[in-house]
Amino acid sequence: MSRKTKKGSKKNSQKENIIKIEHELSEYQNFKKEEYTMLFTNYRLKTFSEWPFDGDNSCNPQALAAAGFYHIPTNTEPDATRCFCCYKELDGWEPDDNPWEEHQKHSPHCAFLTLSKSVEKLTVDEFLKLECERQKNKMKKYFHMKKEELKQHAGNVRAEMAKINR
Known part of the structure; x- marks a missing residue:
């Protein structure tokens, strides 16, 4: 009798694991390609x-993209960029800025900066390490963004409570 229970438990456990794995895979399959x-x-x-700057300047789209940045313009910051790996955002670019030097200066520990080859040429192990750092x-x-939102909300609540206590 106990032997059947163990087998039954093992089968149930295996089924539960399969269901968990299928769920995790479905979550993975819904990842955002972008x-x-x-x-x-x-x-x-x-x-x-x-x-805003063309290819004649050192701060041109090709150099910025090669240094890991992509363009995230806003109405107030039309030259805002973000690194795909460290997520450092920079704006206020000058035409003669060197994107690699600026990246190194503002985010010296970015894993992308330590690569000795392009992402396309990474081994699976190297890619996974980079992806781990990126995540x-x-x-x-x-x-950090959520913490700042919470601070702002707390300040608003304090201000409202102060009005009530007057």
Whole structure:
């Protein structure tokens, strides 16, 4: 009797594991392709259609894309860029800025800067290490953003409570 129970438990456990794996795979299959396109220079380059400086300057779309940046313009910051790996955002570019030097200066620990070859030529192991760093940076940026939102909200609540206490 106990032998059947063990087998039955093992079968149920295996079924549960299969269901968990299928769920995780379905989550993986729903990943955002756009998130991964910025790994590749040619996709980053396509984001610079409205870049203010041309190819005659050192701060041109080709150099920025090669240095890991893609263009994220806003109404107030038309030259804003972001690194696909460390998520560092830079704006206020000058025509003679060197994107590699600026990247190194503002984000010296970016894993992309330490690569000795293009992303396309990475081994699976190298790619996974880079992706791990990229995801850590993405989460840091997300949590920092949420922390700032919470601080702002807390300040608003305090102001409202102060009005009530008057």
